[in-house]
Amino acid sequence: xxxxxQSPRHLIKEKRETATLKCYPIPRHDxxxxxxxxxxxxxxxxxxxYEKMQSDKGSIPDRFSAQQxxxxxxxxxxxxxxxxxxxxxxxxxxxxxxGTGELFFGEGSRLTVL
Amino acid sequence: xxxxxQPDIHITVxxxxxxxxxxxxxxxxxxxxxxxxxxxxxxxxLLLKYFSGDTLVQGIKGFEAEFKRSQSSFNxxxxxxxxxxxxxxxxxxxxxxxxxxxxxxxxGSGTRLSIxx
Numbered sequence: 253x254x255x256x257x258q259s260p261r262h263l264i265k266e267k268r269e270t271a272t273l274k275c276y277p278i279p280r281h282d283x284x285x286x287x288x289x290x291x292x293x294x295x296x297x298x299x300x301x302y303e304k305m306q307s308d309k310g311s312i313p314d315r316f317s318a319q320q321x322x323x324x325x326x327x328x329x330x331x332x333x334x335x336x337x338x339x340x341x342x343x344x345x346x347x348x349x350x351g352t353g354e355l356f357f358g359e360g361s362r363l364t365v366l
Numbered sequence: 367x368x369x370x371x372q373p374d375i376h377i378t379v380x381x382x383x384x385x386x387x388x389x390x391x392x393x394x395x396x397x398x399x400x401x402x403x404x405x406x407x408x409x410x411x412l413l414l415k416y417f418s419g420d421t422l423v424q425g426i427k428g429f430e431a432e433f434k435r436s437q438s439s440f441n442x443x444x445x446x447x448x449x450x451x452x453x454x455x456x457x458x459x460x461x462x463x464x465x466x467x468x469x470x471x472x473x474g475s476g477t478r479l480s481i482x483x
Contacts, residue, residue, distance in 0.1 A: 297470045353415075354415055355471055357409060
């Protein structure tokens with residue numbers, strides 16, 4: 253079965269640079285979520301989109317922005333990168349409608365800021 | 367808003383011994399509940415989930431969890447652990463929303479499980 257696809261899987265950037273992460277949800281899933289997991293931390297919710305509109309917002313820095321496109325894929329843009337942005341970034345997707353509430357996670361994109 | 371607490375940061379058990387990882391949640395109604403496992407540097411693997419029905423949920427790898435509404439708990443259990451079970455375990459809670467959109471899930475701080483040979 254198709255899963256959530258994240259790219260790139262690994263990314264190395266310098267401080268103050270910009271990075272873009274991409275997420276391709278499971279087909280027919282219309283909701284996408286972004287999470288950030290720092291070293292030794294639990295995944296923290298950043299932002300979510302439903303039908304291309306922002307549906308919820310968590311602890312996302314102002315330097316970060318995200319959007320969901322017409323094909324439901326999503327991109328997380330991170331600017332003015334800081335050392336503390338080094339983390340594993342997860343994308344998840346889910347279908348709308350009454351279900352189990354399960355989010356389907358991708359394998360994550362590891363960002364290292366030097 | 368929902369929240370979840372995992373009171374044990376690190377647990378060590380002997381191989382073959384039983385395991386129970388604690389999880390308490392806060393939510394005004396019946397939540398969605400999940401347990402995930404994560405090996406170092408790896409992704410999140412869903413062990414099991416509860417959304418309705420039988421309060422004792424069976425998952426993969428021999429794990430089970432019991433939803434206890436009166437205690438706001440969803441503890442994870444395994445009768446006999448294997449060395450390969452050493453990992454970080456996260457409990458997570460999701461809110462029930464309307465038809466139009468699903469809800470984010472909130473993770474607990476995690477419990478690191480070590481296995482003693």
